[in-house]
Amino acid sequence: MIEERARVLSNHPAGKNAHLLRLHAPSISGQTKPGQFVQVSCDPGKLLLRRPYSILDNRDGSVSLYVKRVGNGSNWLCERKQEEVLDLMGPLGNGFPLPPPGRHMLVGGGSGLASLGILCRLLAEAGGEVDVLMGFRTPEEIPGAVLDAFSRFCRSLTLVVEKGDFPVKGTAVDQVRQQNLEKYDEIYCCGPMGMLKALAPLLHGRGALVSLEARMGCGTGVCFGCTIPTRNGGKRVCLEGPVFCMDEVIWDEI
Amino acid sequence: MKSDLGVELGGLGRLESPVLLSSGTFGTATPYLKMLQDQPVGAVCTKTITPLPKNGNPQPRILEGPSSLINSIGLENPGIDAFVRGFEREYASLPFVHIVSISANSPGEFVYLVERLNELRTPRAIELNLSCPNVDSEGLAFGNSPEKIGSVVHECARISRFPLVAKLSPFQSIDPSFALAAQEGGAAALALINTIPAMVLDIHQFRSALGTLSGGLSGPAIRPVALKMVYEISHAVHIPVIGMGGISSGEDAIEFLMAGASAVSLGTMNLVKPTLPSAICACIHDFLVEHEMENVGEISRRFDGLQSPREP
Numbered sequence: 001m002i003e004e005r006a007r008v009l010s011n012h013p014a015g016k017n018a019h020l021l022r023l024h025a026p027s028i029s030g031q032t033k034p035g036q037f038v039q040v041s042c043d044p045g046k047l048l049l050r051r052p053y054s055i056l057d058n059r060d061g062s063v064s065l066y067v068k069r070v071g072n073g074s075n076w077l078c079e080r081k082q083e084e085v086l087d088l089m090g091p092l093g094n095g096f097p098l099p100p101p102g103r104h105m106l107v108g109g110g111s112g113l114a115s116l117g118i119l120c121r122l123l124a125e126a127g128g129e130v131d132v133l134m135g136f137r138t139p140e141e142i143p144g145a146v147l148d149a150f151s152r153f154c155r156s157l158t159l160v161v162e163k164g165d166f167p168v169k170g171t172a173v174d175q176v177r178q179q180n181l182e183k184y185d186e187i188y189c190c191g192p193m194g195m196l197k198a199l200a201p202l203l204h205g206r207g208a209l210v211s212l213e214a215r216m217g218c219g220t221g222v223c224f225g226c227t228i229p230t231r232n233g234g235k236r237v238c239l240e241g242p243v244f245c246m247d248e249v250i251w252d253e254i
Numbered sequence: 255m256k257s258d259l260g261v262e263l264g265g266l267g268r269l270e271s272p273v274l275l276s277s278g279t280f281g282t283a284t285p286y287l288k289m290l291q292d293q294p295v296g297a298v299c300t301k302t303i304t305p306l307p308k309n310g311n312p313q314p315r316i317l318e319g320p321s322s323l324i325n326s327i328g329l330e331n332p333g334i335d336a337f338v339r340g341f342e343r344e345y346a347s348l349p350f351v352h353i354v355s356i357s358a359n360s361p362g363e364f365v366y367l368v369e370r371l372n373e374l375r376t377p378r379a380i381e382l383n384l385s386c387p388n389v390d391s392e393g394l395a396f397g398n399s400p401e402k403i404g405s406v407v408h409e410c411a412r413i414s415r416f417p418l419v420a421k422l423s424p425f426q427s428i429d430p431s432f433a434l435a436a437q438e439g440g441a442a443a444l445a446l447i448n449t450i451p452a453m454v455l456d457i458h459q460f461r462s463a464l465g466t467l468s469g470g471l472s473g474p475a476i477r478p479v480a481l482k483m484v485y486e487i488s489h490a491v492h493i494p495v496i497g498m499g500g501i502s503s504g505e506d507a508i509e510f511l512m513a514g515a516s517a518v519s520l521g522t523m524n525l526v527k528p529t530l531p532s533a534i535c536a537c538i539h540d541f542l543v544e545h546e547m548e549n550v551g552e553i554s555r556r557f558d559g560l561q562s563p564r565e566p
Contacts (some may be wrong), residue, residue, distance in 0.1 A: 221286055224327045227330060
C-alpha cells in the first residue's frame with residue numbers, strides 16, 4: 001500500500017459515457033490482488049476527496065481503470081491526456097481470495113465489472129473454467145475494450161442488455177435465474193446495489209462473494225465513512241471489504 | 255543554524271513535531287499505518303471512545319462539498335471496555351505519542367471514562383470531546399455553558415492521571431469564555447475547532463442528503479473561521495492551543511502557528527493525504543531557516559497583527 005505518481009499511458013472511450021484508462025504505476029501494479037482498488041486524486045485543488053476505482057487489470061507495471069462518468073471526479077478523470085500524471089494510493093481493500101481451480105461464475109453489472117477483471121484472468125490461468133455474465137442498460141454502454149480483459153480468458157461471455165436492440169434482452173439477474181447454479185463451485189458478483197439486492201436471495205446459501213461499491217472518505221480504514229451493516233456487525237467497505245460473503249451483508253438495511 | 259521543530263505543549267510536555275493528527279481521522283488500519291510510516295507526527299488522537307459501543311449513523315455518512323467535507327459518522331467505536339482491553343496491543347506498540355479522545359452523555363460518564371483510562375500506561379493525554387455535532391445530546395448537551403464545561407473538566411482533572419485537552423466546538427469558541435472555563439477547570443491544553451454543525455438537503459427526495467439530519471463541516475472551507483478562533487482564544491488563555499480546521503499545506507500550518515497555536519492538527523486532509531506531515535514539516539523548517547528562527551514558538555512572537563505599516 002503506497003502513494004504513487006502514475007503516468008497516463010492511454011485513455012480511450014469504453015462505451016457510452018465511460019473511459020478505459022491505463023496508468024503506469026509499477027509499485028501498485030506489482031502488489032495488486034484481484035478485487036482491490038486505488039484511491040485516485042481527481043482535480044486536485046478543486047475536489048477534496050480521492051475517488052475509489054477498482055483495478056481492472058494490473059499487467060506490465062500498469063493499472064487499468066474503467067471509469068464511468070457519474071460526476072465531477074470521474075468527468076475529470078475521463079478527460080486526462082496521455083503523459084499526464086495522477087496521484088494514486090493503493091492497492092486497497094481485501095480483494096477476492098483465489099480458490100482451487102474449479103468452475104466459476106462471474107456476474108457483473110455496469111462499472112462493477114471492473115473489480116472482476118483480474119479475478120477472471122487469474123482463475124483461468126490457474127486452470128479454472130470461468131463463465132462471465134454481464135448486464136448493461138443499453139447496447140451503447142457495452143465497453144468493448146473492457147470486455148477484452150474477460151473474453152481472452154473466460155470460457156463463455158454472455159452479455160445481456162435491458163433496453164434497445166440486442167440479441168439477449170433482460171438483466172444479469174434474469175440470466176442468473178435461468179442458470180443451473182449447482183454446477184458452479186464459486187460465484188462472484190459486482191454491480192449496482194439494485195442488482196446485488198436482487199441477486200442476494202437467488203444466491204443465498206451458495207457462498208457467493210460480492211464486491212461492493214461505496215462512497216468513501218479515506219479508503220484506508222480510518223474514517224468509518226463507508227461502514228455497512230453485516231451479520232457480524234458494522235464493517236468498512238474499504239478495509240474489511242470491498243469483498244464480502246453475500247450472505248453476510250444485511251441487504252435490507254443498506 | 256539548526257531549527258527545532260519540536261514544541262512544548264504545557265502539561266503534555268514536549269512533542270517532536272508540531273503536526274498532530276485529529277480524532278476521527280487517525281486509525282490503526284494497516285493500509286493507513288503503512289502510509290503513515292516514518293511521518294513526522296507529534297502525536298495522534300484516537301477515535302472518540304464512549305462508555306458503550308456505538309454503531310454509528312446510517313449511510314450516507316460522507317458528503318463532499320466545495321473545499322469541504324460533511325460527515326455524520328456518529329462516533330462509531332467499540333466502547334471503553336473493548337478499547338481498554340485492546341489498547342496495549344493496538345496503540346502502545348505504535349511509534350507515535352498517543353492521546354485518547356473520549357465523549358459521554360454526562361459529567362459522571364466522563365469521569366467514569368477517565369477512571370477507566372487511568373488503568374493504561376502509555377497515553378500522553380486525554381482529549382475531552384465536548385463538542386461532537388453528530389450525536390444527540392452527547393457533548394453538546396452540557397456543552398452549552400462555560401460553567402458546565404468548567405465543571406466537567408474540573409471533575410475529570412481531579413482524578414485523571416493524564417493531562418487533559420479540552421476540544422471545543424466552534425460555538426464554544428465564539429468568545430473565550432468556554433476556553434477560560436476549561437483552563438480554570440484544569441485543562442492542560444485546548445484543541446480547536448471541532449467541525450461546524452451543517453446540513454445538506456436532497457431537494458428531489460425532500461430529505462437530508464445525509465443518513466442523519468445534519469453533520470459536521472470540515473476541510474479547507476472552515477480554515478479562516480478556525481484561524482480567527484485560534485487567534486482570539488490563544489491570546490486569551492495561558493495554556494497551549496492545538497489549532498485545527500482544514501489545514502492542508504505547510505503554509506496553512508504556519509498561519510495557525512503565527513496566529514497563536516502551539517501546534518497544529520490535521521483532520522480531513524489526513525484522510526486524503528496521509529503523507530502530508532512530512533511536507534508540512536519541511537515547509538515549516540524552510541520557513542524557520544528563511545526567517546532565521548530557531549524554533550516553532552518564534553513564529554507567533556514575530557506576528558504583529560496590523561501594527562507595522564504594509565509594504566506598498
